[in-house]
Amino acid sequence: MKQPNELIISMQNGDEKAFSKLYTMYSEALFGIIYSIVLNENVAEEVMQDVFIKIWDNSKSYSVEKGRFFTWILNIARNSAIDTTRSKAYKNSKKNLSTTNFVDIIEASDNLNKKTNAIGIKKYLSALKPACIKIIDFLIFKGYTQKDAAKEINIPLGTLKTRNRKCMQDLKTIVLG
Numbered sequence: 001m002k003q004p005n006e007l008i009i010s011m012q013n014g015d016e017k018a019f020s021k022l023y024t025m026y027s028e029a030l031f032g033i034i035y036s037i038v039l040n041e042n043v044a045e046e047v048m049q050d051v052f053i054k055i056w057d058n059s060k061s062y063s064v065e066k067g068r069f070f071t072w073i074l075n076i077a078r079n080s081a082i083d084t085t086r087s088k089a090y091k092n093s094k095k096n097l098s099t100t101n102f103v104d105i106i107e108a109s110d111n112l113n114k115k116t117n118a119i120g121i122k123k124y125l126s127a128l129k130p131a132c133i134k135i136i137d138f139l140i141f142k143g144y145t146q147k148d149a150a151k152e153i154n155i156p157l158g159t160l161k162t163r164n165r166k167c168m169q170d171l172k173t174i175v176l177g
Helices: 004-012 016-038 041-057 069-086 088-094 099-109 112-118 130-141 146-153 157-176
Strands: none
Touching: 004 016, 004 069, 016 041, 016 069, 016 130, 016 157, 041 069, 069 157, 130 146, 130 157, 146 157
8 A cells, every 4th residue: 555655646646546545544634624614514525525626636736845745735625614614605605594503603612522523533633732732723623823823822923833733743643543
């Protein structure tokens, strides 16, 4: 079996089987991130499809020298989900929700454990250090910028960036086993 770096190179050279294997390796984690932002399974599935199309179409722009593959695709997923929530169609679809939906959203917004359970990644996050869980909660689940998260956690921006990089490496190790 090919290693992730070999699969990435094969995908960049147009190998659809390598792309399919990468999809299998990363789709669950990416879906969890997307779902935590859009809070709608159907929308999350649509965004996920778009994310993997972007990964395929832009695969040649990925370089191991620029960062980890998991971080690259995680950013594509996160940014796509955030863009979706900012779209006019998404905002319009939320206008006619019943009040019970708002109660669910409000209750879930501050409960990382409930959200991560619902999206199937609690098993990965629970293996991380508490500091990593906090950083990932702010940056990924709550959508904070690194600058805002650093202020909220009360640490220097450079420290947050370094810790985030380490946390993502740890998460990748856990996800890939």
